[in-house]
Amino acid sequence: MSKPKVFEKPTGVKDYLPHAVAKLRRIERNVLECMRRWGYEQIMTPTMEYYDTVGVASATSDQKLFKLLNQRGTTIVLRSEMTSPIARVVSSLLKETPFPLRLSYHANVFRAFEEEAGRDAEFFQTGVELVGDPSSEADAEVIALAIASLQAAGVPSFKIAVGHVGFLNGLFQEALPGRTEEQMNLKSHLLQRDHVGYREALKKLSLEDSVRGELEGILRLRGGVEVCDQALSLSGSPDAQAAIRQLCEVWEVLTAYGLQDHVLIDLTMIGDFSYYTGMTFEGYASHLGFPVCSGGRYDNLLAQFGRPAAATGFALKTTRILEVVGDDEADENRILIVYTKENRREALLEAERIREEGLVAVTEKEDVLKDVLPGLRAEAAKGPFVHRGMTFDRLVVYGLEKEGRA
Amino acid sequence: MTDNGVLKVAMPKGRIYKQASKLFREAGLSIPEDFDDSRKLIIPVPEANMEFIMAKPVDVPTYVEYGVADIGIVGKDVLMEENKDVYELLDLGIAKCRMSVIGLPGWKPVIHPRVATKYPNVASQYFREQGQQVEVIKLNGSIELAPLIGLADRIVDMVETGQTLKENGLVEMETLFSVTSRLIANRVSYRLKNNAIQALCDRLSQKIAVRG
Numbered sequence: 349m350s351k352p353k354v355f356e357k358p359t360g361v362k363d364y365l366p367h368a369v370a371k372l373r374r375i376e377r378n379v380l381e382c383m384r385r386w387g388y389e390q391i392m393t394p395t396m397e398y399y400d401t402v403g404v405a406s407a408t409s410d411q412k413l414f415k416l417l418n419q420r421g422t423t424i425v426l427r428s429e430m431t432s433p434i435a436r437v438v439s440s441l442l443k444e445t446p447f448p449l450r451l452s453y454h455a456n457v458f459r460a461f462e463e464e465a466g467r468d469a470e471f472f473q474t475g476v477e478l479v480g481d482p483s484s485e486a487d488a489e490v491i492a493l494a495i496a497s498l499q500a501a502g503v504p505s506f507k508i509a510v511g512h513v514g515f516l517n518g519l520f521q522e523a524l525p526g527r528t529e530e531q532m533n534l535k536s537h538l539l540q541r542d543h544v545g546y547r548e549a550l551k552k553l554s555l556e557d558s559v560r561g562e563l564e565g566i567l568r569l570r571g572g573v574e575v576c577d578q579a580l581s582l583s584g585s586p587d588a589q590a591a592i593r594q595l596c597e598v599w600e601v602l603t604a605y606g607l608q609d610h611v612l613i614d615l616t617m618i619g620d621f622s623y624y625t626g627m628t629f630e631g632y633a634s635h636l637g638f639p640v641c642s643g644g645r646y647d648n649l650l651a652q653f654g655r656p657a658a659a660t661g662f663a664l665k666t667t668r669i670l671e672v673v674g675d676d677e678a679d680e681n682r683i684l685i686v687y688t689k690e691n692r693r694e695a696l697l698e699a700e701r702i703r704e705e706g707l708v709a710v711t712e713k714e715d716v717l718k719d720v721l722p723g724l725r726a727e728a729a730k731g732p733f734v735h736r737g738m739t740f741d742r743l744v745v746y747g748l749e750k751e752g753r754a
Numbered sequence: 755m756t757d758n759g760v761l762k763v764a765m766p767k768g769r770i771y772k773q774a775s776k777l778f779r780e781a782g783l784s785i786p787e788d789f790d791d792s793r794k795l796i797i798p799v800p801e802a803n804m805e806f807i808m809a810k811p812v813d814v815p816t817y818v819e820y821g822v823a824d825i826g827i828v829g830k831d832v833l834m835e836e837n838k839d840v841y842e843l844l845d846l847g848i849a850k851c852r853m854s855v856i857g858l859p860g861w862k863p864v865i866h867p868r869v870a871t872k873y874p875n876v877a878s879q880y881f882r883e884q885g886q887q888v889e890v891i892k893l894n895g896s897i898e899l900a901p902l903i904g905l906a907d908r909i910v911d912m913v914e915t916g917q918t919l920k921e922n923g924l925v926e927m928e929t930l931f932s933v934t935s936r937l938i939a940n941r942v943s944y945r946l947k948n949n950a951i952q953a954l955c956d957r958l959s960q961k962i963a964v965r966g
Contacts, residue, residue, distance in 0.1 A: 509945050541841040544936055548845075570948055612945065632942040637821015639941065 360461055360469025372472065372670055375501045376454050379474045379664065382500035386493050388452035388476045393433035395456070399423035405652045406432040407623040414458045414469075426458035431661060432649065434477050439653035447480020447657060454666070468667060475643070475663035479650065482658035484594050487627045487645060488601030494641050494662045495610050498631060501664065502673040503640060506633040508610055509570075511617035512595050513624050513644075515579060518587030519566065523559050534563070538618045543567055569615035573599050573608075579615055591626075598627055619644050629662070633672050640669055682708040684728075684740040686721065689713070691747030698744065710738070714748060721745075761804045761950050764818055764826030766811035770935050773848040774827045778802075781957040803950070815840055815938060824943035825951060830933045831912055835873045841944050844937040844955055847962050851914040853930040855880075857901055861927065864907050870900035871910040880910065880930050898922045 357363070364372060380390060396416075397403060400423070403413055408428035416424045427433055430453045438449055454474040461467035476493060478486050491508060498506050516538070520531040530553055537546035546567070550560050562582050569575050569582075576599070579592050595613065602611055619628035619642075626645030633640045643662025650657040683702055687695030692713075699709040714721065720735075727733035728743035765771055778785045784801035797806045807823050814828040815838040826840075831853055833842065853876065855869075867888040871877040874892045881888045891906055898918060900906040912933060913919065913926060937958065939951055 507946060541839070541941070544842045544845045568952070570945075612948075614945065630945075632945050634946060637819065637940050637942055 358469070360467060362468065362470070367675075368670065371673065371675065372666070375666060375669060375673060376472075376474060378500040378502070379497045379666075380452060380454055382496050383452040383474075383476055383493065386450070386476075386489075386496070388450040388478075388493075390452045390454070391434065391437065392453070392455070393427070393430065393437060395426060395458075396424045397427055397433055397436075399425045401653075402427065402432040402436055405435065405649060407620050407646075408459065412459045412461065414460050427455070428459055429457055429663065430455050430473060430475060431477060431646070431663075435479075435649050435653050435659070438477075438479050438657070439650060439655035443655060448486070449479040450476065451479070452476045471665070471667040473663040474666045475641075475661060477659060477661035479659040480657045481660070482647065484597035485601055486658075487594075487660050488598045488605065490643060490660050490662050491598070491602060491611070491629055492605045492607055494629070494631060494643060494664070495607055497664055498633075498640065498669075501666075501669050503633050503669055504672070504674075506610070506631050506640060507612055508629055508631045508641075509612045509614040509617050510595065510598065510627055510629040511614050511619070512591040512627045513619060514591030514594070514626060515583075515588050515615050516566070516618070518585035518589070518591060519563070519583045521587060522583055522585035523555070523563055524553070535618070538616070539620070567616055569613075571613060573613060575613040575615060595627060623649070626660070631664075633669075636668060636672050638665070638668055640665055640672070680708050682710065682738065682740045683742045683744060684724075684735055685709055685711045686714050686717065686743070686745045686748075687711065688715075688747035695744075695746040698746075710740070714745075721748075759803065759950070760798075761825060761947060761954070762823045763804050763806050764809050764814045764823035764828075765806045766814055766827060766829075766935075767808050768811065770811060770827060770829060770849045771808075774846065774935060777846060777848055777958065777961060781961045783954075783957070812836070818938050818940050821940045821942055823940070824947055825937060825939045825954070827935055828938055829935050830931070831873065831876070833936060833938070834931070835875050837875065839941065841939040841941065842936050843939055843944075843951070844958055844962070846935045846937060846958065847965060849935045850932070851912050852932045853910065854913045854926045855908055855910055855928040855930070856898070856913070856919060856924050857908040857927050858923070859925050861907065867908070868906040869908050869910055870897055870906035872897060873910055876930065877910040898924060 399415060403425035406428055413428055414426040418424050434451055434453065442449065452475065454472065456470050457473050458470050461469055474497070476490060478490055491510065495508060516535065520534060524530050533549055534546060537549055547564060550563055565582060569579055576592050576596050580589065583589065599608070599613070602608055617628060617630060623646055624644040625647040628644030629642065630639045631641035641662055641664045645660040647658045650659055685695050685699050695711060699711050702709040724733060724735060724743055732739055732741050733743070765774065775785045775787060785799060795808050797808065799806055807817060809817055811828060812832050814826040815833060815836045817823040818826040818840045819838040827846065829849060853873070867886065868891060869877050869881065869888045870891045870893050872893060874890045877890050893900060897909045897911045900909050901924065902922060908927070910930070916926065919926065937955065944951060
């Protein structure tokens, strides 16, 4: 590659200009406030972690981790998500704090994507982890909180699809007992969203036709709670049945929250099988081609840090949400104060008073904008006006009247 | 992603379009036969509650991945090469051909093997799996030229009838995989427009089963 031009930055990273930052901060503030009201306390962890601990435990695949070497030659990763760092904290600094723990975060995370537009290498996630509660109530709580958070963020319309990794695990175990490699093969097709490949792989397996039909049928297990009944009749496997019963419980709790209209059951939705251990979910907003949130139950992660515990949580893809949220919020109330040297003290005191009120005051000495001041005055008399790219609601001038200069 | 109910379909211009639109018509969707020849890029098909985006075949998965098209039709060759995060829902069984390794008759292993192809990812992966380290040269067309003029000793390319190969004195050495067109869907559309997409899949798969 040629030497970068001065305006260039590495692929996949972004600058956020004031307008975008205002929006991002608003989303962050509203969502974190929403999470706080549900009893989740915010924590912060470092940007860098050891590869051998957090890096290895993370659900992010190895080639998507940003790796660096420190001065001792130890491999460091830039955090790729917040769940593993939080698992580390819960198992160390918060070791004595009793469960359940409710934690929230807002952080930038890093992924080494292939160089292509639209794939951010650094982006923001806002999320929660509920650690130490294995119940379906806990799963429903994080889904309900995800819905509340999307609403707080201002996402206009969205759906949450909920699935369960235990169902497919149980179903495959029953249909292909002991044939681990074939099970893995089928799962990898589903994980890659390759339904054609999945059906072809099924055709090649030696199976009874009825079993093959059942396994093909799972591609249709999407819809409302009735999907659970269909799934129950598909598989007698205790694991699959237990998974569906859990999903039904989650659905029941969500109904008690009054949220059933936001939720779809989708048993074809596959999270990472090696990471998730129970229900998984994803949120989809209209007008956006990528999911806006994802989450699920991961009961095996904490053990890797020495404090085995059930855990469930989700992350909002805050950077993506930025694209679907409108700019409806009114601009801040800004006041431009112009003063002469003689009235400086008076003007600056007024500015301080305005700022204490929580409004925005910008001060300028009169001689800097002598020529434009009459124009500004005329505009300000009509209403909000623009000065040097910034919109002001009011203009206050100190000290010019008696000299008759403006 | 749109939610006004109209399904946005990324359609490949050219060879595949004719066969795909025929299949759609057989499945009972009223799709005009001839707008492949028109220069319009976005074509509303209100009869089928769809909107066609006429795209270069290799770009179809990109449109679908980003959600500017809900679904798309694309060859397995492009899917294998582009490796996009989309749902591969249906094998349409049209535009049948195969991806093959091709060379001059009597090919013998060379010291520095070079392979020319339009599909560098597919070719690299295949030879790596075969335990061969080869230099892959990306070309954009007339791949058959490469072995004839000594640019590469083998090529990886799509073969439909084998006629072009025969005329140029080349032979098919190995087949990587067979290729047909696929129906793909965006991750979000697949959930939010589930009913429309599933209905389309069902109609198409009935027809495909009849065709065999």
